[in-house]
Amino acid sequence: MPKQPGGQRLRLPLEWLGILPFMIFAVLFLILPTMKIVIGAFQTADGSFTLQNLIDLNTDSIRSAYWTSLKLSFVTALLGCAIGFAMAAAVVFGGLPKGVRNPLVTFSGVASNFAGVPLAFAFIATLGPVGLVTVWLRTEFGINLRAMGFNLLSFWGLVITYLFFQIPLMILIIIPALDGLKREWREAAAVLGATGAQYWRMVALPILFPSLLGTFALLFANAFGAVATAFALTGPQLNIVPIKLFAQIRGDVLGNPNLGYALAFGMIVITALANFLYIWLRVRSERWLK
Amino acid sequence: MSFLTMTHLEKIFGQNRVVKDFSLSVEKGEFISLLGPSGCGKTTVLRMVAGFESPSAGGITIDGKDVTGLKANSRNIGMMFQAYALFPNMTVADNVAFGLKVKGAPKAERDARVAEMLALIGLADLGGRFPFQLSGGQQQRVALARALAPRPSVLLLDEPLSALDAKVRVSLRNQIRQIQQELGITTIFVTHDQEEAMSISDRIVVMNGGVADQVGAPFEIYNRPRTRFVANFVGTLNTFEVEVADPASGRVMLAGQGLTLPDAPLAARAGETLSVALRPEALRLGRLPDAEALLTAKVTDVHFMGSVIRLKADLAGAAVSLDTFNRPDTPPPVVGSEVEVSLSGRDFILLQA
Amino acid sequence: MTRFFAWGAFLFGCLYFLLPLVGMTEFSLKMRRGEYSFDAYRRVFEDQRFWDTFSYSLILSAATIVVGVLLVVPTAYWVRLKLPQARPVIEFITLLPLVIPAIVIVFGYIRLYNTSSFLPLTGSALGTDILLTMGYTTLALPYMYRSVDTGLRTIDVTTLTEAAQSLGAGWITILARIILPNVMVAVLSGAFLTLAIVLGEFTMAALLNRPAFGPFMQLLGANRAYEPPALAVIAFAITWGCMGLMQLVTRFSKHERAKA
Structure with missing residues (x-):
């Protein structure tokens, strides 16, 4: 048996060779590009280390872009989760006809992928200045949305548009989780004297919490990185981070090329933070899982 | 009047009459088994007593009080399910305390009762564990403790042993019987296993096609079956x-x-x-x-x-x-x-x- | 009471989702003053750029699907067969594209693969097309990997491999003739999803300056009034078609399995 250890040592790297193509791809097209940005954020134009790029982010315009982006992602993720949850719960528990469920799931699959440029067109045609709903409200009811302060090209307009892909994504993810709630839990809670609200608060929601949290983090990142919808809706002037970065990449509007790195680095930090927060909360809330 | 009565119960699902004219009186402290093949209506009867299904006709009383229209959460009933009905997000102690907590019992009282119940089922040391850390038999014992903790007037057992392996099944059924006799709690036990039913029941109700074919003590059911169905279902013939x-x-x-x-x-x-x-x-x-x-x-x-x-x-x-x-x-x-x-x-x- | 709220939530949702669809359809038909017509659609279909960009995106999605399958199927297979310990790493990598925004990834590409770099992909049209394909592959990676991995879970990879090996099959044969056919449904559903993602993609194509369908739609949107909603209707139909095909293969395979 003296040769055994040598053979072992030789076999290990050979087995790892099987995933080498995938690893090369991941390094070249996922990890290195990200590293390039992270490193670039700490470099001057001639390659020496600096914190100046990050300090330069601290302007009114960039601060407000981050703030708007954070707000937009948070609000659409929250509303997307809440409304998607309500619709999924209505279909799974609410006593709606069984025939409703499959069409809803199929439609959610379509709608969650119907993001970007065409989605913006659909909302312009509906809630834009001469859109279907805008005109209908004005001619039939004399309600002038614009005079009431509503503008599709504003924060709340963006929220309403983003929800078109956020809600279906939530529905797609949460329906299987709701199916995972066992009937015995609800019935056990009931015979033990719990009201419906007590069952949801003490049993169902704590069990669903990790899924809800994960979906929230996903929706947040989804909204935070979205460029096409906002760009097609409002053009390059809307002050959110992805649009600012888009404009920067296209024409170096910030003057300093390395400021672009810092801007992108900020985006990575925020989505990474959101996900770390998610993982941390999940580990804390899932002590009862294997 | 008997402690628990079911009179002319009937349950119709769509076109299907699952339970037909089912009547039964259970004395206080009695252990009754509903025995029959799957689809005979035994689980539906139990679920009507629990309040999960409302009877299409007939009525149920517990301790002289008509509970037919009462919701499950106001019947003061304890129930054990087939399997995996423990709340996975709560420790053993929290599971057992659940019924008292939703009633608003103070923490000191809850803790005392939980300790008492865990001692009763012989798992005093496992209060801090989560359900996934327990064996199937332990989980069902905790489920029993959880059902008994709020001092229910009736205990319902819905095939609580069917998911366990043979050895555990025998020891747990004996433990259930022993605790039931100790507490003197009126119990209805649903099973399709005739040996199980005969070994622990005061009386057995053999059900077939939604009706009770025969009601009697195990000895009587086994030795004097009234119908061919009962004779064939209980024991070999x-x-x-x-x-x-x-x-x-x-x-x-x-x-x-x-x-x-x-x-x-x-x-x-x-x-x-x-x-x-x-x-x-x-x-x-x-x-x-x-x-x-x-x-x-x-x-x-x-x-x-x-x-x-x-x-x-x-x-x-x-x-x-x-x-x-x-x-x-x-x-x-x-x-x-x-x-x-x-x-x-x-x-x-x-x-x- | 519960049912009342359930219907309320459901109908509210339906209204929200249907209105934009009705809105874009209605608007797209209004090009001719005072009557509904398909003029906007005719204009779109008469536009040579529509066909050019659409076929460009179609070719790129085909390339993306091929690269994705070649990358994901052997890797997922190998991890299940020999390297279960690598699973967390691979899963982490496949989830990264959901966390790192596409715009950040493509920004990295532009700076990393510029004309003066070790791999000057952006220097030529073909190089940029390859880069864009790789970008799309990363976007599709989370869906493709999960789909294939779930497909592999339902078959006994080890036994199939050992059976094939005992009959003298090599690795290529095993992958192409044994594993791939068995996860075909998963691969196809991943492929249709990839198609839906790539056809409408805007950010990467726009920043790499390639004539794809997404940037074309955006350009048209900035300059025209009635063609954009028509395009939106077309894009919605395409997405619906992809998802429909995805469901169809899944259902078809279930049917087949039930018969067997």
Whole structure:
């Protein structure tokens, strides 16, 4: 048996060779590009280390872009989760006809992928200045949305548009989780004297919490990185981070090329933070899982 | 009035009458089993008592109070489910405390009761564990403690042993029975396992097609089944065709030998044939002085099961099962050999069509 | 009470989702003053750029699907067969594209693969097309990997491999003739999803300056009034078609399995 250890040592790297193509791809097209940005954020134009790029982010315009982006992602993720949850719960528990469920799931699959440029067109045609709903409200009811302060090209307009892909994504993810709630839990809670609200608060929601949290983090990142919808809706002037970065990449509007790195680095930090927060909360809330 | 009554219960799902005119009175402290094959309506009856299904007709009272229209959460009932009904997000102690917590009992009272319950089921040290850290048997014991903690007036058990392996099943069912007798709590136990039902019940309700075929003590159900269904479902049965000789005295003929049936006078005329049945243990190996008849059987199969040896044999033209106790000094008969079998008319069960 | 809220939530949702669809359809038909017509659609279909960009995106999605399958199927297979310990790493990598925004990834590409770099992909049209394909592959990676991995879970990879090896099959044969056919449904559903993602993608194509369908739609949207909603209707139909095909293969395979 003296040769055994040598053979072992030789076999290990050979087995790892099987995933080498995938690893090369991941390094070249996922990890290195990200590293390039992270490193670039700490470099001057001639390659020496600096914190100046990050300090330069601290302007009114960039601060407000981050703030708007954070707000937009948070609000659409929250509303997307809440409304998607309500619709999924209505279909799974609410006593709606069984025939409703499959069409809803199929439609959610379509709608969650119907993001970007065409989605913006659909909302312009509906809630834009001469859109279907805008005109209908004005001619039939004399309600002038614009005079009431509503503008599709504003924060709340963006929220309403983003929800078109956020809600279906939530529905797609949460329906299987709701199916995972066992009937015995609800019935056990009931015979033990719990009201419906007590069952949801003490049993169902704590069990669903990790899924809800994960979906929230996903929706947040989804909204935070979205460029096409906002760009097609409002053009390059809307002050959110992805649009600012888009404009920067296209024409170096910030003057300093390395400021672009810092801007992108900020985006990575925020989505990474959101996900770390998610993982941390999940580990804390899932002590009862294997 | 009985402690728990069900009168003329009926449940219709769509076109399907799952429970038909089911009535039962249960005394306080009694352990009743609803026994039957799947689809016989036993679980539906239990779920109506629990308040998960509302009866299409009929009523339920507990301790003199009509609970038919009451919701599940205001009936003060304890229930154990088939499996995995513990709340996975709570520790064992929190699971047991749940019923008291939703009622708003103070923490000190909850803690005391949880400790008492965990001691009762013999898991005093596991209060801090989560359900996934327990074995199946332990989980079901916790489920029992959780059901009993709020001091329910009735305990409902919905096949709580069916997901466990054989050994655990036997020890847990004995523990359930022991705790039930200790607390004197009225209990309804749903099962499809006749051995389980017979070993722990005061009375058994055998259900078939939504109705109660027979209600009685295990001894009665086993030895005096009223219908062919009950006789077949509870225990193993050998059936014979016998010729009636004298209906008034219950005299019948089997393979040329006379036997006296216990249910005289018989509702048949002389010369007619009747279906009768015999439990495997009523066919006794060898020549016994107190037996009415002696027949010869040809052994076709031998199952050595430990304390009991089950033989298959051809007897009077019928394939029969025959149980005999193991005796260390006597090896079982071999396949193909002829054996003598003693039997008596008083052990026969007369089957109604 | 519950049912009342359930219907309320459901109908509210339906209204929200249907209105934009009705809105874009209605608007797209209004090009001719005073009557509904398909003029906007005719204009779109008469536009050569529509066909050019659409076929460009179609070719790129085909390339993306091929690269994705070649990358994901052997890797997922190998991890299940020999390297279960690598699973967390691979899963982490496949989830990264959901966390790192596409715009950040493509920004990295532009700076990393510029004309003066070790791999000057952006220097030529073909190089940029390859880069864009790789970008799309990363976007599709989370869906493709999960789909294939779930497909592999339902078959006994080890036994199939050992059976094939005992009959003298090599690795290529095993992958192409044994594993791939068995996860075909998963691969196809991943492929249709990839198609839906790539056809409408805007950010990467726009920043890499390639004539794809997404940037074309955006350009048209900035300059025209009635063609954009028509395009939106077309894009919605395409997405619906992809998802429909995805469901169809899944259902078809279930049917087949039930018959077997």
